[in-house]
Amino acid sequence: MDIETIKKTKQMTAKTERMSGSEAIIKCLIAEDVDILYGYPGGAIMPVYDELYKYRNEIHHVLTRHEQGAAHAAQGFARISGRVGVAMATSGPGATNLITGIADAQIDSTPLVCITGQVPSHLLGTDAFQETDIIGISTPVTKWNHQVTKASEIPEVLAKAFYIAKSGRPGPVLIDITKDAQFGELDFKYEKCIGVRSYIPTPKTNLESVKAAAELINAAKKPMIVWGQGVILGQAETELKTVIEKAGIPAAWTIMGASAIPTSHPLNIGMVGMHGNYGPNKLTNECDVLIAIGMRFDDRVTGSLDTYAKQAKVIHFEIDPAEVNKNVYADVAVLGDSKDSLIELIPLLNENSHEAWHQEFKDLYAIEFEKVIKDDLHPTKEGLTMGEVLNEINIQSEGDAAIVSDVGQHQMIACRYSEFNKTKSNITSGGLGTMGFALPAAIGAKMAAPEREVVAIIGDGGFQMNIQELGTIFQQKVPVKIVVLNNEFLGMVRQWQQLFFDKRYASTEMTNPDFITIAKGYHIGGKRVTKREELADAVKEMIASKESYFLEVCVEKEDNVFPMIPSGASVSDIRLS
Amino acid sequence: MNQEIKTFTISIYTENNIGLLNRISAIFQRRHINIESLTTSKSEIEGVNRFVIVVNITEPQAKKIIGQFQKQIEVIRAYYHTDEETIFQESGMFKIKSDLLFNEPQIQNIIKESNARIVTVNKEFFVLEKSGRRNEIESLHRDLNIFGIMQFVRSGRISVTKEEMKITEMLLAFNNQ
Ligand SMILES: Cc1ncc(C[n+]2csc(CCOP(=O)(O)OP(=O)(O)O)c2C)c(N)n1
Numbered sequence: 001m002d003i004e005t006i007k008k009t010k011q012m013t014a015k016t017e018r019m020s021g022s023e024a025i026i027k028c029l030i031a032e033d034v035d036i037l038y039g040y041p042g043g044a045i046m047p048v049y050d051e052l053y054k055y056r057n058e059i060h061h062v063l064t065r066h067e068q069g070a071a072h073a074a075q076g077f078a079r080i081s082g083r084v085g086v087a088m089a090t091s092g093p094g095a096t097n098l099i100t101g102i103a104d105a106q107i108d109s110t111p112l113v114c115i116t117g118q119v120p121s122h123l124l125g126t127d128a129f130q131e132t133d134i135i136g137i138s139t140p141v142t143k144w145n146h147q148v149t150k151a152s153e154i155p156e157v158l159a160k161a162f163y164i165a166k167s168g169r170p171g172p173v174l175i176d177i178t179k180d181a182q183f184g185e186l187d188f189k190y191e192k193c194i195g196v197r198s199y200i201p202t203p204k205t206n207l208e209s210v211k212a213a214a215e216l217i218n219a220a221k222k223p224m225i226v227w228g229q230g231v232i233l234g235q236a237e238t239e240l241k242t243v244i245e246k247a248g249i250p251a252a253w254t255i256m257g258a259s260a261i262p263t264s265h266p267l268n269i270g271m272v273g274m275h276g277n278y279g280p281n282k283l284t285n286e287c288d289v290l291i292a293i294g295m296r297f298d299d300r301v302t303g304s305l306d307t308y309a310k311q312a313k314v315i316h317f318e319i320d321p322a323e324v325n326k327n328v329y330a331d332v333a334v335l336g337d338s339k340d341s342l343i344e345l346i347p348l349l350n351e352n353s354h355e356a357w358h359q360e361f362k363d364l365y366a367i368e369f370e371k372v373i374k375d376d377l378h379p380t381k382e383g384l385t386m387g388e389v390l391n392e393i394n395i396q397s398e399g400d401a402a403i404v405s406d407v408g409q410h411q412m413i414a415c416r417y418s419e420f421n422k423t424k425s426n427i428t429s430g431g432l433g434t435m436g437f438a439l440p441a442a443i444g445a446k447m448a449a450p451e452r453e454v455v456a457i458i459g460d461g462g463f464q465m466n467i468q469e470l471g472t473i474f475q476q477k478v479p480v481k482i483v484v485l486n487n488e489f490l491g492m493v494r495q496w497q498q499l500f501f502d503k504r505y506a507s508t509e510m511t512n513p514d515f516i517t518i519a520k521g522y523h524i525g526g527k528r529v530t531k532r533e534e535l536a537d538a539v540k541e542m543i544a545s546k547e548s549y550f551l552e553v554c555v556e557k558e559d560n561v562f563p564m565i566p567s568g569a570s571v572s573d574i575r576l577s
Numbered sequence: 578m579n580q581e582i583k584t585f586t587i588s589i590y591t592e593n594n595i596g597l598l599n600r601i602s603a604i605f606q607r608r609h610i611n612i613e614s615l616t617t618s619k620s621e622i623e624g625v626n627r628f629v630i631v632v633n634i635t636e637p638q639a640k641k642i643i644g645q646f647q648k649q650i651e652v653i654r655a656y657y658h659t660d661e662e663t664i665f666q667e668s669g670m671f672k673i674k675s676d677l678l679f680n681e682p683q684i685q686n687i688i689k690e691s692n693a694r695i696v697t698v699n700k701e702f703f704v705l706e707k708s709g710r711r712n713e714i715e716s717l718h719r720d721l722n723i724f725g726i727m728q729f730v731r732s733g734r735i736s737v738t739k740e741e742m743k744i745t746e747m748l749l750a751f752n753n754q
Contacts, residue, residue, distance in 0.1 A: 006592070006624075006751070139599050140607070144650045146596075164650055197751040198592050198653040322644030325637075 006198075007160060009191035016187040021151030022047035024188045025115065025177070026055045028158035031190045034086050036077065036447055038062045038070035040097075042090025044130060045117030047182035062447070062476055065468035067094050069440035071101020072466070075110050076444030079427045080402055080452070082235070084111045084165050085444060091118045092130030095176070096137065100434055102172045103141040107431030108256060109233060111170035113161050120180040121149040134176050143171030151184030155191070163193035168201025169320045170233060202319060205336035205344055212332045213291075213315045214348035220289035222357045223249045224280070224312075226272055226301070229256035229430075230294015230319060234338035237261065237423045240293065242346050248353040250361050252280035254295050256430040259420035263399070269361045273301040274565050275412040278372075278574060279364035281565065284309050285572040286360075293317040294338045297327040298431065307570035317341050371576045372562050377417065383556030384532055386413040386485050392535055393455055393483070394419040396543040401453040402427060404445055406438035406462035409491040412561045414457040422452075436465030442480045443472055453481070453543065460486040460512050470522040473548050481542050482526075484515055484552045487559070495560045519550035526550030579636045584613075585657045586665060586736045587643070589628040590620060590744050592651040601628060601652075604645045610634055614667075614733030622748065625653060631734045654744045658736075665736035669714040670696070671705040671721055672728035678703055681724055691717045702727060 012031055019027070025048050029037065039061060041049045052061050064070040067089040074085030085105075089098050095116040105112045119128040135147050144164045148157050154177070161173040217223055231240050237260045244251045244261070250269045251261065261268050270277030272284065284290065290312040295301070302308040305327060316323075316330035317338055324333040334341045376387030390413055393401065399419035404427040405411040411428055420426060427445055429437040442456035463484050473480060490508040497505050516528050526549050527538045535553070542549040563574045591597055598617070605612055613631040620627035634642075639657040646655035675698060677684055688695065693707040707717050714731060 008751075135596060136599065139596065140603050195751065196650060197748065199650045320648065322641070322648045324644075326641060326644070 006196070007193050008195035009159065010194050012190040012192055016189040018185060019188050020047065020051070020182070021154050021177070021184050021186060022051045022182040024151065024154045024186055025158065025182070026051045026059065027188060028155055028190060029086065030055070030058055031192070032084070032158070032162045034059060034084070036060045036062060037086040037088055038064050038073040038077075038444065039088030040064060040067050040070055040090070040094055042094045042117065042130070044091035044119055044179050045088060045094070045115075045182075047179065048088065048115070048117065062443070062472065064440060065471045066466065067097030068100050068436065069466055069469045069472065071098045071112070071114065072104070072434075072437050072440035073444035073472075074112050075101060075105050076404060076427055076441030077448040078110050078112060078444075079441070080424050080445040081448040082424070083448065084113055084162055086113050086115070088115045089117070090130065091116060091134070092132045095134040096132060099137060099141065102138060102174060104429050104432040104434045104437065105172040106141045106143065108429065109170050109229060110172065111165040112172035113158075113165050114172060114174045116174065116176045117182070118147065118176045118178045121178040122180070124149075124178070134174065138174045141172070142174050145174040145176070147176040147178070148181050149178045151181050151186040154181065154186065155188060159191060159193040160196065163196070164199070202337045203321060203335040205334065205341045207344060209332055209334045210341060210344045211348060213334055214345055216289050216313050216315060216332060217247055217249070217291065218350045221354075222287045223247070223289040223291060223354065224283060224287035225249050225251035225291045225293060226254065226280070226284075226295055227251060227257045227260060227293040228254040228295025230317070230338045231257055231260045232423055234294060234319070236294070236339035236342050239339055239342035239346065241265070243342055243349065246346065246351055247349045248351070248358070249291070250280075250354070250358050252277070254298070254301050254430070255415045255426065255428060257295060258415055258418075258426035260423050262421050263419045267358070270365075271416060272571075273298075274303070274567070275416065275561050275563065277365070277416070278368035278563050278576065279361040281563070281571045281574045282364055283360060285311065285570070287312050289313045289315065291315045291317070292328075293342070294319070296323045299327070302327060303565045303569055303571045303573075307572070368563065368576065376413070383559070384529070384535065384553060385559060386410050386555050387417050388532070389483065389485060389535065389539070389553050389555070390414055390417040390457070392539040393543075396539045397453050397455070401425070401455045402445055402449065404428070404438045404442040404454060404456045406456070406458040407433045407435045407492075408459040408462060409487070409495060409559070409561045410457050410459045410485040435462040438462060439466050439469045439482065440472070442482070443469060443476070443478050446478050446480045447476070455481040455483060457483050457485065459491060460484055460488065460510055461490045463515070467518070470519060470524060474522040474524060477547070479546060479548050481545070482524075482548065482550045483542075484550070486512060486515070486552055486554050487557050488512060489557060491559075492561070494558070498558070498560070500566075515552045516550065524548050524550045526552070528552040528554065530554045582633050582635055584631060584633055584660055585639045586660070586663050586734060587628070587630040587632060587639070587646075587655065587657050588736070588738070588742070589630070589646050589655045590622070590653040591626050591628065592653065593624060593626045594651045597649065597651050600649050601646065604642055605632070608638070608642065610638070610642070616733035616735055622745065629734055629736050654742075654747060656738070656742065658738055662740065663736045663738050665734050666708050667711055667714060667732050667734050668706060668708045669718065669729065669731040671707070671717070671726055672702050673705065673721065673724070673726060675699065675701055675703050677724050684721070684724060687717070687720045691720070693717060
């Protein structure tokens with residue numbers, strides 16, 4: 001089972017050195033600049049852990065409390081830093097516990113290398129203790145995976161794994177390594193992989209298509225940009241800003257694209273999609289040219305495709321050819337890395353301001369502000385709103401925090417209302433919508449960017465899905481700030497039950513434990529806020545804290561998130577109440 | 578684009594790697610596309626395998642799944658073609674009792690007219706092989722069925738295109754980079 005893919009390599013170490021497979025694994029990680037990895041030991045991966053002990057000064061292993069936590073922590077690490085996140089687990093249950101994080105990374109294009117131990121190769125296929133076909137299980141949710149059965153294959157396979165995970169449209173790679181391959185010996189030599197012949201990570205930008213795009217944009221009366229995470233992954237934030245400013249184009253973002261352009265930028269018109277802003281959703285069906293940059297027309301963004309931007313010419317800037325014309329037909333497709341393509345586009349654009357068109361967004365914003373935002377951010381009713389908590393965090397952190405959100409109402413509120421000054425500041429599970437993501441992801445994010453304020457915003461439901469990671473926070477002394485917005489409901493599901501299932505609240509009510517006591521049990525201090533008067537001080541104390549801090553805010557039990565596009569409806573049918 | 582369901586032959590040139598069949602079949606499975614036939618073998622390029630897969634889908638569907646195949650790391654190139662754009666064949670084998678060959682003179686005519694080939698003959702049975710279009714093999718099957726067929730098997734489609742496949746360009750480009 002040699003890997004036969006022809007690849008290009010870059011020589012790293014000239015001399016070979018005799019060593020075990022497990023030592024080779026560590027050497028490969030070091031050669032790829034890995035200094036932190038997240039994982040959980042077990043029988044089939046023990047030789048590697050034994051080596052890690054030897055190399056503990058070079059690589060810091062973080063023992064999470066669950067392998068799912070390890071995968072999400074590696075994701076948080078990758079998302080804030082743009083580096084490859086690494087997670088490790090044993091065979092069988094250890095490996096399957098990684099799967100949710102891997103699936104999440106796949107759909108959100110996050111570079112991960114996951115290493116799993118496997119039973120010795122002579123036991124493969126025998127239903128041996130803790131054997132599971134993790135290659136078969138992970139195939140649909142990995143960018144690439146491979147099983148190693150010989151020590152000699154390790155350097156080549158790991159080099160390929162890192163190359164594939166981070167190049168082009170990034171994604172998760174899983175390498176399964178049998179125990180005999182970990183024990184076996186090899187002559188170690190590391191060559192970095194710099195190309196695989198069957199894999200074109202980044203299509204070359206075609207200048208003709210850029211010209212065609214520029215012509216459409218220059219002729220447009222009502223152009224609108226929707227950008228996605230492709231801008232962040234391609235490090236094209238500056239170029240995007242230049243495009244927007246030069247051509248005067250109102251620009252909206254998907255939740256995966258959030259923070260690429262500061263929230264306060266005058267041409268930043270907000271979020272698209274199911275709980276996005278009123279203006280950009282409604283006017284999607286009025287613009288004459290829709291410029292999609294590094295986004296994939298997810299159904300949460302488009303609503304019904306039958307009525308999505310039918311009047312507009314669509315320009316799609318995209319790195320992954322399989323995304324072009326997948327959901328929305330593109331009149332002009334510009335394949336390539338977003339940065340490369342935008343650099344070509346900028347000189348071809350005419351300066352413009354489109355003031356009347358921009359005013360339309362402002363007018364719709366004013367309506368949304370009156371009907372929704374005002375009551376969310378500055379409520380006058382008694383109960384606390386999620387929005388005012390976010391608003392307070394914005395004020396206290398001065399918009400510099402990275403917000404790691406879980407999944408549910410609080411996620412939509414966090415994405416809608418966070419003020420982002422810096423890119424890579426919105427870390428959330430966009431495509432898979434994985435509850436339990438935020439707490440471990442915040443650990444990874446804070447460890448990758450210790451200089452940044454990292455605030456996790458989590459619902460009472462999602463918090464309890466990976467609550468055990470409080471142990472990791474305590475043991476590793478990661479100063480993340482944890483905010484649980486407690487509405488004693490699986491809020492988002494309850495909202496749907498209220499709106500579409502005649503208020504039959506089937507299994508969405510939660511009787512919660514005393515979270516503060518639980519946090520205290522993990523030696524994490526904090527506060528519970530139940531009254532508006534206490535909020536500002538508590539948030540201030542949290543942001544000022546040098547240690548991890550747990551803030552529980554008891555919010556209104558039956559608040560809803562608006563605007564909302566009912567699923568399957570058109571973006572222009574967006575409801576304000 | 579044409580939304581009518583047609584027969585497409587999908588050709589996928591790949592690295593020779595375990596596990597790829599899984600990735601390829603999963604792409605069909607996820608989209609509820611039934612595979613009519615699947616053949617995999619080496620190709621004209623050393624070390625490169627080729628899948629030939631026949632499916633009944635619409636052209637937009639074909640375009641989209643080609644994109645998904647190309648996305649797989651070990652897939653070098655993927656193409657789709659209509660029947661008109663390809664030359665294709667299948668092969669069928671028939672095992673028949675030997676005494677029929679002598680007692681039923683009509684069988685000899687059928688063999689001759691169908692251009693089937695006798696692969697082997699022994700005392701108990703003989704084996705016929707027929708290559709051609711699906712309908713030719715099926716028509717032979719009908720003709721022989723009257724006399725009794727002991728075993729029948731038909732291969733998946735093999736196919737080459739009328740136009741050149743530009744896969745070698747890409748391989749060369751990689752080697753000269
Ligand atoms: C692992 C997982 N299970 C189920 C769901 C479905 N789901 C989406 S939102 C939600 C409710 C979340 O409740 P909570 O964490 O309390 O946050 P809230 O909506 O109240 O802010 C559920 C159950 C999911 N997204 N992920």
